[in-house]
Amino acid sequence: MAEVGYVPNLVAGGLAATRTRIVAAIVPYIQHGVFADAVQGLTDGLRQAGYCVLLGSSGGVAKEEETIIRTLLGHRPAGLVIQGANHTDATRALLVKANIPIVEMGTLTDTPVDMCVGYSNREAACGAVGHMIATGCRRIGLVVAPIASNDRHSQRLMGYVDALERVGITHDSSLVATARGFNFNDGCTAVASLLDRHPDLDGLFCASDIWAMSALAECRKRGIQVPAELSVCGFNDQEFSSELSPPLTTVRVPRLEIGAHAAELIIARLSNQPIAARKTDVGFELVLRESTLPAS
Amino acid sequence: MAEVGYVPNLVAGGLAATRTRIVAAIVPYIQHGVFADAVQGLTDGLRQAGYCVLLGSSGGVAKEEETIIRTLLGHRPAGLVIQGANHTDATRALLVKANIPIVEMGTLTDTPVDMCVGYSNREAACGAVGHMIATGCRRIGLVVAPIASNDRHSQRLMGYVDALERVGITHDSSLVATARGFNFNDGCTAVASLLDRHPDLDGLFCASDIWAMSALAECRKRGIQVPAELSVCGFNDQEFSSELSPPLTTVRVPRLEIGAHAAELIIARLSNQPIAARKTDVGFELVLRESTLPAS
DNA sequence: CTGTTAGCGCTTTCAA
DNA sequence: TTGAAAGCGCTAACAG
Numbered sequence: 001m002a003e004v005g006y007v008p009n010l011v012a013g014g015l016a017a018t019r020t021r022i023v024a025a026i027v028p029y030i031q032h033g034v035f036a037d038a039v040q041g042l043t044d045g046l047r048q049a050g051y052c053v054l055l056g057s058s059g060g061v062a063k064e065e066e067t068i069i070r071t072l073l074g075h076r077p078a079g080l081v082i083q084g085a086n087h088t089d090a091t092r093a094l095l096v097k098a099n100i101p102i103v104e105m106g107t108l109t110d111t112p113v114d115m116c117v118g119y120s121n122r123e124a125a126c127g128a129v130g131h132m133i134a135t136g137c138r139r140i141g142l143v144v145a146p147i148a149s150n151d152r153h154s155q156r157l158m159g160y161v162d163a164l165e166r167v168g169i170t171h172d173s174s175l176v177a178t179a180r181g182f183n184f185n186d187g188c189t190a191v192a193s194l195l196d197r198h199p200d201l202d203g204l205f206c207a208s209d210i211w212a213m214s215a216l217a218e219c220r221k222r223g224i225q226v227p228a229e230l231s232v233c234g235f236n237d238q239e240f241s242s243e244l245s246p247p248l249t250t251v252r253v254p255r256l257e258i259g260a261h262a263a264e265l266i267i268a269r270l271s272n273q274p275i276a277a278r279k280t281d282v283g284f285e286l287v288l289r290e291s292t293l294p295a296s
Numbered sequence: 297m298a299e300v301g302y303v304p305n306l307v308a309g310g311l312a313a314t315r316t317r318i319v320a321a322i323v324p325y326i327q328h329g330v331f332a333d334a335v336q337g338l339t340d341g342l343r344q345a346g347y348c349v350l351l352g353s354s355g356g357v358a359k360e361e362e363t364i365i366r367t368l369l370g371h372r373p374a375g376l377v378i379q380g381a382n383h384t385d386a387t388r389a390l391l392v393k394a395n396i397p398i399v400e401m402g403t404l405t406d407t408p409v410d411m412c413v414g415y416s417n418r419e420a421a422c423g424a425v426g427h428m429i430a431t432g433c434r435r436i437g438l439v440v441a442p443i444a445s446n447d448r449h450s451q452r453l454m455g456y457v458d459a460l461e462r463v464g465i466t467h468d469s470s471l472v473a474t475a476r477g478f479n480f481n482d483g484c485t486a487v488a489s490l491l492d493r494h495p496d497l498d499g500l501f502c503a504s505d506i507w508a509m510s511a512l513a514e515c516r517k518r519g520i521q522v523p524a525e526l527s528v529c530g531f532n533d534q535e536f537s538s539e540l541s542p543p544l545t546t547v548r549v550p551r552l553e554i555g556a557h558a559a560e561l562i563i564a565r566l567s568n569q570p571i572a573a574r575k576t577d578v579g580f581e582l583v584l585r586e587s588t589l590p591a592s
Numbered sequence: 593c594t595g596t597t598a599g600c601g602c603t604t605t606c607a608a
Numbered sequence: 609t610t611g612a613a614a615g616c617g618c619t620a621a622c623a624g
Contacts, residue, residue, distance in 0.1 A: 005393055010370035011310045012617035015600045020307060022350070022371070030339060031552075036332040043326060043353050052367060054318070055351045057339050071348060074306035075318070097301055184535050213539050239480050240536035243509050256327075308601035311616045 014076065021051050023266055024072035024080040028060035028150075032182050033238045035083060037255035038105055038262070042081055045263025049270075051078065060181075062149055066091045073098050079266035081259075085109040085116060086151035101269035103262040107152050108279055115269075117261045117280040121152045124251045124284040125159025126166075128233050129205050131249070131286060133167055135293035137203030137231050140164070141194045142176045143187065143215070144207045156207045156235065174198070179211055187214025195222065201230060203292075209234035209241045212248050216291065231292040246290035253284045310372065317347050319562055320368035320376040324356035324446075328478050329534045331379060333551035334401055334558070338377055341559025345566075347374065356477075358445055362387045369394050375562035377555075381405040381412060382447035397565035399558040403448050404577055411565075413557045413576040417448045420547045420580040421455025422462075424529050425501050427545070427582055429463055431589035433499030433527050436460070437490045438472045439483065439511070440503040452503045452531065470494070475507055483510025491518065497526060499588075505530035505537045508544050512587065527588040542586035549580045 014020035023046055027035035043053045056072050058065035066088050072080070073094060079101040087095070095102055095113045102114035109116055132140055140160075147154035161171045175198060177190040187206065191214050195201065206212035212234030219226050226232050226246055234241060237252035261280060268275055288295075310316035319342055323331035339349045352368050354361035362384050368376070369390060375397040383391070391398055391409045398410035405412055428436055436456075443450035457467045471494060473486040483502065487510050491497065502508035508530030515522050522528050522542055530537060533548035557576060564571055584591075 005389060007366060007369050007390070007394075009311075009372060009617050010367075011307055011316060011372050012600090013619070014307045015305075015311050015602085016617075016619035018600060018619090025351075030326075030336040031329075031332050033327075033329065033332075036327050036329075039351070040326040040353060043351060047353075047364070050367075052371065053351045055335070055339060055349045057336060057343075068343070070303060071306075071346075073303050075348065076305060076307045093301060094303070098303075184539075210535065213536065217539055238536075239506065240509065240534075240539070243480075243513055243536070243541075244539055245541035305601050308616090309603070311618085312601075312603040314603090314616060 018076075019078055020076050022054050022075060022077045023051050024054045024056065024069075024075070024077040026056040026058055026065060026068055026072065026080070026082045028058050028083055029182060030055065030057050034236050034255050038083070038259035041256040041259025042263050043259075045260045046266070049263075049267045051267070060145070060149055062086075062088050062091070066094070069094055078270055079103075081105060081262045081266065084151050085112065101266050103265050105258050105262055107155065108281055110279070112278055115265050115275065115278045115280075117258055117265065117282060119253055119282055119284045121155035122159040122162065124235070124253070125156035125205070125207065126162040127159075127284075127286050128235065128251050129160045129163035130166070131288070131295070132203040132205065132231050132233055132292055133163060135231065135295055137293075138169065139198070139201050140175065140203035140205060141198060141201045142205050142207070143179050143190045143194070143211045144176065145182070146178050153207050160205060175201070179208075182208055182210055184210055184214050184217075187211030188218055191215045191218045195224075203231040203233070205233050207235045209236045209238045209248060209250055212250065212291070213240070213244055216244055216246070216248070226291055227293045233292055237287050242289065244291070249289045249292040250287050251284050252287045254282050257282055314372075315374055316372050318350050318371060318373045319347050320350045320352065320365075320371070320373040322352040322354055322361060322364055322368065322376070322378045324354055324379055325478060326351065326353050330402075330532050330551050334379070334555035337552040337555025338559050339555075341556045342562070345559075345563045347563070356441070356445055358382075358384050358387070362390070365390055374566055375399075377401060377558045377562065380447045381408065397562050399561050401554050401558055403451065404575055406575070408574055411561050411571065411574045411576075413554055413561065413578060415549055415578055415580045417451035418455040418458065420531070420549070421452035421501070421503065422458040423455075423580075423582050424531065424547050425456045425459035426462070427584070427591070428499040428501065428527050428529055428588055429459060431527065431591055433589075434465065435494070435497050436471065436499035436501060437494060437497045438501050438503070439475050439486045439490070439507045440472065441478070442474050449503050456501060471497070475504070478504055478506055480506055480510050480513075483507030484514055487511045487514045491520075499527040499529070501529050503531050505532045505534045505544060505546055508546065508587070509536070509540055512540055512542070512544070522587050523589045529588055533583050538585065540587070545585045545588040546583050547580050548583045550578050553578055
């Protein structure tokens with residue numbers, strides 16, 4: 001049969017069985033290394049169990065996310081994986097109503113739609129900023145994504161504030177710059193405005209390595225010594241981060257593993273196996289390199 | 297209707313209409329920035345026309361690719377997009393028989409299964425190596441992917457040979473190192489073996505920026521000055537490439553645009569619009585930075 | 593255990 | 609123009 005080149009019609013099969021072998025995945029940007037890694041882990045994990053990934057990219061816009069989810073759900077996926085945990089009410093309702101296994105990735109929440117696998121963005125950011133404080137930084141800037149539309153980055157902002165308050169530094173919101181997107185140039189714009197407004201900064205926490213890369217470039221341009229004059233810390237430990245000049249201090253998160261674990265959770269649910277926990281903490285690790293001062 | 301939270305069953309719709317609004321996409325690695333960019337362009341372009349992307353990752357293995365394509369084709373996609381143009385005979389037969397619009401990305405071939413959009417890997421590599429030769433390099437190493445399974449990289453190898461022969465240098469195959477995968481460490485291994493065997497190299501062309509990043513790291517480790525002692529050139533112009541130390545000379549290719557154009561082609565076909573050409577050359581650009589000697 | 597039949601939820605066609 | 613009916617190609621449930 002296979003010799004004749006027969007390819008079974010999975011659409012008909014899906015209709016008949018009222019369940020497909022498709023899992024929907026929604027990420028803000030496929031291009032972003034962090035999400036790409038998670039999708040890779042997810043795809044590989046699912047493939048072994050015979051599932052395909054139906055991919056959607058929201059651009060980080062909640063309303064877009066809703067539209068995409070509606071479409072993807074129309075294809076009656078057996079499960080759904082999504083980045084983050086802050087969705088519109090309509091989205092949440094849609095997800096609940098779909099009545100399929102759902103994994104929210106990259107964050108931890110006590111109220112997942114169904115399951116979540118990630119790490120504490122707040123604690124990770126607090127740890128990173130805490131390290132900068134421990135090495136003597138007192139005036140620390142922050143570059144984040146628009147916090148209204150990005151729960152992980154709003155958590156990182158909270159972690160930043162936590163670390164400051166812990167040592168009695170009051171949070172100055174003018175030290176926070178919002179980057180428009182996850183591109184090098186978006187980071188440059190944000191960092192430049194921060195550096196213009198606050199020449200007295202002695203630390204800069206960039207909630208994405210790509211912006212830390214922008215920061216290093218901007219500092220080079222302005223003749224600011226890193227870390228002597230300004231400590232720079234990133235987030236994600238992307239592959240290039242150790243190769244920047246200076247090598248970047250950052251927070252390492254198990255990106256591929258997050259996707260792989262999401263796949264396991266979905267598959268387990270689909271085969272009626274028990275789930276260890278609705279919430280899986282994959283942890284994080286502070287990677288100390290040369291863009292921050294050494295701990296004394 | 298939408299207020300009640302009704303989500304139309306696209307599976308039933310697909311069966312009834314005998315055509316879905318799904319386009320299959322197969323790339324070697326989702327993680328690799330180049331493919332992620334192409335998939336992003338594709339996804340965004342298709343979404344506007346109401347199509348979703350069903351994603352597959354082959355790991356660069358031809359046999360895997362075949363299996364994945366068979367599965368994806370089972371979902372009766374309206375079109376299919378795939379990286380590269382060297383497929384197994386069975387794969388080609390499968391694609392032809394599917395009788396849907398197909399775009400092969402990232403390469404140019406005179407015998408596409410249906411359509412292709414990309415650039416000449418051979419000419420691009422020839423241009424890059426030609427530049428190194430023009431700046432005085434005579435003993436140039438090459439780092440590529442396994443050429444048997446990667447048509448784009450085998451084209452780059454040909455371009456490398458072209459450039460050498462043009463100035464009368466005979467190709468020495470011991471100067472070619474194969475990197476196992478597209479990771480920093482894979483590049484380190486390949487570069488290290490090359491540097492060990494050939495301490496007299498004065499140039500190194502890495503067919504992927506990630507390996508050029510490895511090369512810069514390896515040179516730093518060994519105290520080799522770049523470009524004074526060894527010129528290094530990459531391929532792809534990834535976002536980090538300008539931020540390495542020294543900034544990397546590389547070949548820029550319109551990654552996002554390739555995906556976006558593939559989307560346009562598929563959509564045009566699906567709406568019975570005429571296609572300008574089966575073969576679209578999106579070109580490339582040599583980006584000269586500091587990891588190669590200045591042209592004198 | 594094998595063979596048959598009734599749908600799955602839509603689109604499309606054809607009749608009213 | 610609107611409405612009814614016939615499938616799309618499978619799976620699952622049932623009867624033999």
